[in-house]
């Protein structure tokens with residue numbers, strides 16, 4: 001069965017929706033891990049109730065939002081590449097696929113963290129998890145720059161300004177969170 005001419009655009013539309021859902025899920029999931037770890041400072045039944053609730057929220061978020069977002073992104077990407085296989089030979093696409101692979105490994109690692117939190121043997125601290133949560137931001141910036149600029153990836157001062165701003169914002173968020181934790185402890 002021949003696909004209509006606009007099929008490529010439908011795949012791309014759903015691919016971008018998938019990306020938004022996937023990233024929303026990844027960002028919120030690790031934020032829940034941070035709350036989960038910090039709930040261990042509570043005591044008794046309150047702690048037990050919070051830990052149970054966070055585990056439930058994490059499982060639902062991962063299985064109902066994050067993983068379906070990833071599946072939609074990847075399956076629509078396969079549709080795009082099937083209709084336009086020559087893209088696979090382009091340098092920017094190969095670099096993009098490398099970063100997407102790292103992102104998928106990150107996704108899988110989040111599942112491992114979720115299970116270790118549920119089994120109460122997670123060794124990560126809130127501060128470390130906050131730093132970990134910056135990783136998908138980096139992948140997002142690199143991948144979106146690759147799809148926008150393709151083989152003309154800019155190396156001008158504007159690029160370094162954008163990257164510098166992203167790093168500055170990430171560091172400021174980390175430092176502010178650390179300052180708030182120290183003030184409250």
Ligand code: HEM
Pocket residue numbers: 012015016019073074077078080081087097100103139140143144147148
């Ligand atoms: C299995 C992984 C992926 C593959 C194989 C893939 C492949 C593709 C392909 C073939 C296109 C169409 C390119 C064009 O028409 O010029 C595309 C578009 C796009 N992809 Fe992906 N992609 C993947 C994952 C991602 C991820 C993780 C992100 C975001 C972080 C992303 C963001 C985008 C965006 C924003 C576009 C629209 C670009 C445009 O048309 O201007 N993709 N992708």
